[in-house]
Each structure stands twice: as C-alpha cells, then as structure tokens.
Amino acid sequence: MQNTISQPQLQAGANVPRGVSRARIVGIIGVVVAALLISAVVLRVDATKFSTLNIPQPGAPPNQPLARIPLPTVATVIVLQGLLGLVGLYIALRQRMQWITLYVSTMIGLAFFTILLWAVAGSSVDLVDVLARVVRLATPITLGALAGLICERSGVVNIAIEGTMLFGACIGFIVAMVSGSTTLGVLAAMLTGSLVSALHAVLSVNFKVDQIISGTVINLLAVGVTGYLRGSFIIGYEQRNGADITAQALPVLRIPGLSQIPVLGPIFFSHQPITYIMLILVFAINLLLFRTVWGLRTRAIGEHPKAADTVGIQVNRMRFWNVVASGLISGLAGAWFSLESTFRFDDVMTNGRGFIALAAMIFGKWTPLGAFGGALLFSSADALQIKIQGFNFGLPRQFLQMLPYLVTLVVLAGIIGRARPPAAVGQPYEKG
Amino acid sequence: MQQQPTLEVREITKRFPGVLANDHISFTLMQGEIHAFLGENGAGKSTLMNILYGLYAPDEGEILINGQPVTIRNSADAIARGIGMVHQEFALVDTLTVAENIMLGTEITSGPLVDERRANERIAQLSQEYGLQVPPDALVQDLPVGVQQRVEILKALYRNAEMLILDEPTAVLTPQEAEDLFRVMRSLVERGKSIIFISHKLKEVLRIADRITVLRRGKVVGSANPRESTEQTLASMMVGRDVVLTVDKDAAQPGQAVLEVRDLVVLDDRHQVAVDGVSLDVRAGEVLGIAGVQGNGQTELVEAINGLRPVINGMVCIVGQNTSTAAPRAINELGVAYIPEDRKGTGLVLAYPIADNLVLSTYYRSPFAKGMRILANTIEEQARKLVKEFDIRTPSIWTSAGALSGGNQQKIIVAREFSRQIKLLVASQPTRGIDVGSIEFIHRSIIEQRDEGVAVLLVSAELDEVLALSDRIAVMYKGRILAVLPRAEASRDRLGLLMAGITEEPTHGRPA
Numbered sequence A: 001m002q003n004t005i006s007q008p009q010l011q012a013g014a015n016v017p018r019g020v021s022r023a024r025i026v027g028i029i030g031v032v033v034a035a036l037l038i039s040a041v042v043l044r045v046d047a048t049k050f051s052t053l054n055i056p057q058p059g060a061p062p063n064q065p066l067a068r069i070p071l072p073t074v075a076t077v078i079v080l081q082g083l084l085g086l087v088g089l090y091i092a093l094r095q096r097m098q099w100i101t102l103y104v105s106t107m108i109g110l111a112f113f114t115i116l117l118w119a120v121a122g123s124s125v126d127l128v129d130v131l132a133r134v135v136r137l138a139t140p141i142t143l144g145a146l147a148g149l150i151c152e153r154s155g156v157v158n159i160a161i162e163g164t165m166l167f168g169a170c171i172g173f174i175v176a177m178v179s180g181s182t183t184l185g186v187l188a189a190m191l192t193g194s195l196v197s198a199l200h201a202v203l204s205v206n207f208k209v210d211q212i213i214s215g216t217v218i219n220l221l222a223v224g225v226t227g228y229l230r231g232s233f234i235i236g237y238e239q240r241n242g243a244d245i246t247a248q249a250l251p252v253l254r255i256p257g258l259s260q261i262p263v264l265g266p267i268f269f270s271h272q273p274i275t276y277i278m279l280i281l282v283f284a285i286n287l288l289l290f291r292t293v294w295g296l297r298t299r300a301i302g303e304h305p306k307a308a309d310t311v312g313i314q315v316n317r318m319r320f321w322n323v324v325a326s327g328l329i330s331g332l333a334g335a336w337f338s339l340e341s342t343f344r345f346d347d348v349m350t351n352g353r354g355f356i357a358l359a360a361m362i363f364g365k366w367t368p369l370g371a372f373g374g375a376l377l378f379s380s381a382d383a384l385q386i387k388i389q390g391f392n393f394g395l396p397r398q399f400l401q402m403l404p405y406l407v408t409l410v411v412l413a414g415i416i417g418r419a420r421p422p423a424a425v426g427q428p429y430e431k432g
Numbered sequence B: 001m002q003q004q005p006t007l008e009v010r011e012i013t014k015r016f017p018g019v020l021a022n023d024h025i026s027f028t029l030m031q032g033e034i035h036a037f038l039g040e041n042g043a044g045k046s047t048l049m050n051i052l053y054g055l056y057a058p059d060e061g062e063i064l065i066n067g068q069p070v071t072i073r074n075s076a077d078a079i080a081r082g083i084g085m086v087h088q089e090f091a092l093v094d095t096l097t098v099a100e101n102i103m104l105g106t107e108i109t110s111g112p113l114v115d116e117r118r119a120n121e122r123i124a125q126l127s128q129e130y131g132l133q134v135p136p137d138a139l140v141q142d143l144p145v146g147v148q149q150r151v152e153i154l155k156a157l158y159r160n161a162e163m164l165i166l167d168e169p170t171a172v173l174t175p176q177e178a179e180d181l182f183r184v185m186r187s188l189v190e191r192g193k194s195i196i197f198i199s200h201k202l203k204e205v206l207r208i209a210d211r212i213t214v215l216r217r218g219k220v221v222g223s224a225n226p227r228e229s230t231e232q233t234l235a236s237m238m239v240g241r242d243v244v245l246t247v248d249k250d251a252a253q254p255g256q257a258v259l260e261v262r263d264l265v266v267l268d269d270r271h272q273v274a275v276d277g278v279s280l281d282v283r284a285g286e287v288l289g290i291a292g293v294q295g296n297g298q299t300e301l302v303e304a305i306n307g308l309r310p311v312i313n314g315m316v317c318i319v320g321q322n323t324s325t326a327a328p329r330a331i332n333e334l335g336v337a338y339i340p341e342d343r344k345g346t347g348l349v350l351a352y353p354i355a356d357n358l359v360l361s362t363y364y365r366s367p368f369a370k371g372m373r374i375l376a377n378t379i380e381e382q383a384r385k386l387v388k389e390f391d392i393r394t395p396s397i398w399t400s401a402g403a404l405s406g407g408n409q410q411k412i413i414v415a416r417e418f419s420r421q422i423k424l425l426v427a428s429q430p431t432r433g434i435d436v437g438s439i440e441f442i443h444r445s446i447i448e449q450r451d452e453g454v455a456v457l458l459v460s461a462e463l464d465e466v467l468a469l470s471d472r473i474a475v476m477y478k479g480r481i482l483a484v485l486p487r488a489e490a491s492r493d494r495l496g497l498l499m500a501g502i503t504e505e506p507t508h509g510r511p512a
Helices: A020-044 A071-094 A097-120 A129-154 A161-179 A183-208 A211-244 A264-268 A273-291 A293-303 A303-312 A315-340 A354-363 A368-390 A396-413 B047-050 B075-080 B096-104 B116-130 B147-160 B175-190 B200-208 B233-241 B298-305 B328-333 B343-347 B376-389 B405-417 B435-451 B462-469 B492-499
Strands: A050-053 A067-072 A125-128 B007-016 B019-029 B032-040 B060-065 B068-070 B083-086 B163-167 B194-199 B212-216 B220-224 B256-269 B273-283 B287-293 B313-316 B334-339 B424-430 B457-458 B472-477 B480-486
Touching: A020 A071, A050 A097, A050 A129, A067 A273, A071 A183, A071 A293, A097 A211, A097 A368, A097 B163, A125 A129, A129 A264, A129 A273, A129 A293, A129 A315, A129 A354, A161 A183, A161 A211, A161 A273, A161 A315, A183 A211, A183 A315, A183 B298, A211 B313, A273 A368, A273 B343, A293 A303, A293 A315, A303 A315, A315 A354, A315 B075, A315 B233, A354 A368, A354 A396, A368 B343, B007 B047, B019 B047, B019 B060, B019 B220, B032 B163, B032 B233, B047 B083, B047 B163, B047 B194, B047 B328, B068 B492, B075 B083, B075 B175, B083 B147, B096 B116, B096 B147, B116 B147, B147 B163, B147 B175, B175 B194, B175 B200, B175 B492, B194 B200, B200 B233, B212 B233, B212 B313, B220 B233, B220 B334, B233 B435, B256 B328, B256 B457, B273 B287, B273 B313, B273 B457, B273 B480, B287 B462, B287 B492, B298 B424, B298 B457, B328 B334, B334 B405, B343 B405, B376 B405, B424 B472, B435 B457, B435 B462, B457 B462, B462 B492, B472 B492, B480 B492
Parallel strands: A050 A125, B032 B194, B032 B212, B083 B163, B163 B194, B287 B457, B287 B472, B334 B424, B424 B457
Antiparallel strands: A050 A067, B007 B019, B007 B060, B060 B068, B212 B220, B256 B273, B256 B313, B472 B480
C-alpha cells in the first residue's frame, strides 16, 4: 500500500498559545530599545555627569525648590533600561501576552525619561513642569479621542475630528476677536463643531454615504475654508483693529488650596479652563458610557444595531445625535488651539492632532480612561520634544519633532495587539 | 362557551414582488398551548411571524388579540401587545452582559443611572419562575448557545410577553440542550403563556406541540393533531407528495485512504485554537460524517483541508500528497470538490449569472478557456446541460444566482462540483436551510458519488443527516475528535452525549 505520509514536522497536538509571535516581538523590541539607549548614553555622555531633577515648591520662586534630585546620568539609564530589557527578555521567553500593553506603555515612557536625562546631563530640569505640560498638551488629543469614541461606540466612524477641530479653532477665534469675549469664542467653536458634525451625520447616517469619504471631505473642506477665512478676513481685521482687539487667551485658573499641593498641584490644578473640562469629561463620559441608559444604548447600537432596533431603540436617530454631540467636544478641542494654548489662528494649526486623537482612542480600546492614557503617551512625546529643544543635545531638532508621530506609528503598527472595534462601526443601518 | 383565543389571525395575505408569500392564512393560538408551524423554507412561515411581530405590514387580513382587532406597526407595538419573538439569529449584543441585554430598551433606572441591582433581582425572579438559569453578570459572548437562547426568552418575558414566537429554536442546540428547551417550553405554557413554535424537524414537532399547522407555498395546507400524526404524514403534507425520509444505500466498499489528516492544529479568526490535534482518514467509497454542535471547529477543519486557512501544526494529505501548504486551486486540481457551509458568501458569486457560477472552479482551463480567452459558448453549453441534469429551477441560465431559492442555489454548487472528476468531496452543511425536495436530491447525489468511489467528508449540524448518510461518524467537540464510531454503533443518545463533550474515556487524537 502506498502510504506516502511523511512525519508531521512538529510535535503532535502541541498546544499553541495565542499570539505567540507578538509577545516575542514586543519583548525583543524592548531588549533592542534598551540596548540602543544604553549604548547611546554610555557613548555620548560623560560618566561623571549628573542630571538634576527639580521638584518646585508651588508659589515659591524656582530657585527654592522643594527637592533637588541629582541622578548620575549614565548609571540611572543603565539601571532603568537594564530592568526594562530584562523584563522584555522574560516576556519574550515566557510569552506573557497579558503584559504587553503595560510593557509597551512603560517602554515608551522610560524611553522618554531616558532621553530627558540624556538631554539634561550636567544640567537640571523642572520635572513637574514637564509633567504639567504633558497634561496640558493631552487636552486636544483627549477631547478628540472622546469625540471619536462617542461616534464609534454608536457605530459611526468619524475621521473628520481633525477638520471639525480646525473649523472650531477658526470660527471660535473670529468670534472672540470680533466680540472681545473669549468665552463667546469657545461657545462659538463648540457650536461650529456640532454643525460640522451634523453635516457628517446627515451624510453618513441619513444618506448612508461611505463614512470615510464623508470624513475626508470635511477634513479637506476645513483646510480650504479656514485658510480662506484667515487670508481674506482674520489677517485684515487684525491689521485694521490691532489695538482694539481686547480678547486674550483663556486665563490660568489656580484652584485655591489644591494648586498648592506639591507635585500634584502644578500637574493637575493649575491649568486653563479647557484642560479642566477635559479632565472632567474623561470621567463624566466614562460614567455616562458604562452606567447610564444613554451609554448602554450607545454601546448596543454600535455592536448590534438590529438587536437594539427590535427592542424599540431608534438606531439612526441616536447615531445622529451622538455624532452631533461629539462635534461639541471636537469644537472645544479646536478652541484649545486658538483660544487657550495661544490667542491666534494659523493655517492648519491643529497639525494632525485630530488623527492622533483617533490613535489614542484605539490605543485605549474605545474607553474614555484608556483614551486619556493613550493621549498622555502621545502628549509626552510632544512635551519632551518641546522641552529639550532648549538643551544642547546630540539629536537634531527635526528628529525630535517627529517623535509624536513616530510613537503613533509604532503603537498603531500593532505591537499593542489588534484592538477590537465596535462590531457595527462604519456600517450604515437600514431597517428590515 | 368556548374559550377565547389569545391570538387569532384571519385571512392574512402578504405579497412581495412576484411572490405571494402568505395567501389568506388563518389560525388561532389558545392560551397555554404550543402551536407548531411546519413548512419548508419559503413556505411563508417567517413572513407570517414577521407580520405578527410588526416587521412587515400585511396587505389583507386582520389580527385579533384577546378578541380585539389590533394593528401591529413595529416590534415595539408587538412587545406592547405581549408578543415576544426569539429569532433564529439571536438579537443579542455579544459585548454586553446578560442583564444589560435583557433590559436594553426597557432599562430599570435609579436617577440617571442604570440600576443593575434591581435589574438583576427582576431577572433572578423570572429565571426562578420559569426554570431559566442564566448568569446575569456574564458577557453574552462567553456563554454557550443554549444559554444565549435562554437570555432571548428571558428578554421576552421581562417585557411581559404572553405569546412567544420561537423561530427554529433547536437548529443551534445539541439534543440535550433541546431537551432543556422543551422542558422550559412546558413550564411556560403551564404558567399560562402561549407558544408558536416554528420548525422543520418533524420529530420535535410531534414531541412537543399541542397542535400543528402545516404551511406550503404561503397557504395553510392542513392542521394536525400530533397524537394522530406520523413523520411520514407530516412530511407528505409539507411537501405535497410522498417523501422518502431515509436514504437508501448499500454498505460501503471502502478502499484506500484519500484524505489523511494528522494532528491538525488550526486557529480561528480570533487566533484561538479551533482545531486542536485532529487526526482522521477518509477512504475511497465511504462517507465519514462529522457530528457536532456548530462552532466546535468544524468550519476551521474544513477550511484547512481546502487550503483556505493556514495549518499551524500537523498536516493534511490528499491522495498521498502533503497539501498542508498547498493553494486552494492546487487542492481543487487534485480532485477535491468542496460544498462550503456558507453558500451565499463562499459558494457562489450571487451577482453573477448561473452559467458563470457553474464554472467557477474550472473557468480558467480547457474546455472553458483557451489561453487568455474565455469560451462563452462552451460555458453556455455546460450550463444548459447541468441545469437540466441537476434540475436547477431557473427562468434562464443568465439569471443571477442570488435570485434563486436556497435549494436551487445549493444545486448550482453541487452541479459545479460534481461535473468534474473528483476523488474527495468535502461537504459542509450541504442541506442547511433548503427544501425537502432539494435535500433528497442532494443526499442521493452524495451517495452516488460515494458508490463511484469518491471519499466523502460530511460535516453537518443536523444529526439526522449525519446518521442518514454516514458509514462512520466522528464527533467533534471543542476542536477535538472525541470518538469515531461505525454507523451501527452510533445511536442518537450516544452521539448526543459526545456532542456535549461527555466521554466515557478520553479517545481524542487517535487516527480515525
């Protein structure tokens, strides 16, 4: 009898745990990153140098810090990155899938910290100021991510966050400039955002246009329209009325008492209004999404609209209003650019933050708290980049400016693992 | 005085373009009874139930609930009038918990928040009352199908349904789970609920129903009392002629192994192990049936054999060649025919005409192509021949495949696969959701192929089908083959236990 079966190449019935290769790859990347950073620091930094971290005393002048922590640069980097490498090795060998997200976050965070230490070798830096900056820069990203997840949880893809922000930033600035009231400008930005989102909702929910196309159209429209408004109106108005423009960027509000707490005070309680609203919204939307009727129904229509329909939930109406509501938040994010971080409107000043917001949303697996975490990761790259430009540092500035985008790319390239979006996202719902 | 029916349907008529789906249908449903509706696919059962549940509006006729005429405009209306429906495909949100699914749309709140504690209490009380145990905090996606179905029933009860429509509820259950369901159905009617039970499985209907109404081509063709009926009489009523329920076949004359699978490991779409060390042989001239509840790795096994899913470990040999990494076309050209379980998605290109669908596996080579040129004439000739030979009922060979009934669509696939020389047939759910006439035809064709020396691997969730066609039966559970039994030793009970994962001794991994 001709029986030409060859022996199976692998052991019979061997249990194959899922995601084998991903745990390996992430672990190995961790080891490589650690090795690269250690060798770079060892080669480029004098071993006798110290990086000094200052912890300021709130309210006191900067030359009287609460604490001054001198760290031997090279030794600290070797210890921290060495530990990271060892954990990476462990993950690669033992294939600890459940550690991956935590590990990647730590890896990126420690890489930033290492670069910071490297940059300030022989000098000192205000660590609290860096962290406060991280929170501040996370504001538009977090708001954008919250807007995105309200849409996507209900089943509508919204890549128009970027364009909606830009519209909000532009119109908000014009209203503030002309009326003299920045608050009015912020409200105008939110209203604009909701109107732009309503356009997306009409196109994608009511007319069932492909949601990516609709979003792209809005993004392109935003660049064109706001560019035109700046060229034809804003610049001219500023020149004509330069001295009469009384509105200013939103003020810093130090929360009495809380802002005096060392470390936490400057990081969380000495910000401008939109940043506070962002922090409140993260928790509020988390509560709304997971504990209220609105949240339950939103999650249902994004996963299985038909099931929701059969129990009497009006799927398309709910999607429409969710998209409009997300526009209020995107508009607020827009106001951050032109009315909070500065009082100015530049062409395309949102600079891709709306897209990074979507990356943060995915990184956070479509949860508000997770999205905030993702936003902090991306904003740390931003903060680091801005902070260390002042130091005489081996790496070229352009490379550092690439950091936020590079981090986005690495995170989205899937080492975090494929996140599962709401099942019905992107699919228009038709009855019957 | 006679008791008033809970539900009365009078002369309901529903037309779709070109089809009279319901033709003056009348029936009554009394309180506390199980009323079964029998009928082939396309007989109008689903249309009728969708009218009752408010998804379609009837063109004529009226519906009375407790003697009052009512209009049911949408499913919310139906729910408000005490009608609950469990669809064949569950309307459950996988990522929500059992409690969230049950209360969705009718949430219990305290202030602005959903009150999970009170919802759980209400669910626990309902579970207790009707013997429907569910874990309220578990995610639906983590539950077995039988429990998901209980969640669906609870959903209706939570909304105070007095009448329950169960659409083919046993299609996805093991025999034991079906027993559980019947027990629940009994306890429901004992407590005064009424049930409309839709099925095409004659055995079940005879067992559980108090009354049976048979539909054919949109009309009520008769009603029957289960105590006075047999499977044979019901089947004849359903199809309109005498039906052969068993498949006549001689003993198999098995030859050499054509398909050899060794220690096969395959992952599913979520990268979980779906096939976990399966070994089996299928010999020329025999039918090896794989029994098992859907979703125990059958789909992945079949796809791996056909080269549609990567083999992670172990191997697949067809006619002595290792095909573990072979492309689907190479496997096809070894003489493998494939009837996929998803005929609309995988088996056919619905938008293409029948003629093109009939040459999907051979269009690129002689006699249907010459170099880069497709020979339309040969394809047309072939199509005319096969349509006749396989009795595919269609207005024309240029009609798109999507326009045909399920039975005729399946015949296109069978015709295509059997029209060339084959050595191995892999048939996955070959008769799911098609009419009895087509089932008979396809069963006969499969046995004919076997008698000509083709090795047949049959995967079916219908235990009756596996029992009718197979010479040996393997039971698949959680990715493993728990046992391989000769047909003579495979009783329904024994298979039923194996399908639920209950073995007397661990026997997996042994070559079949």
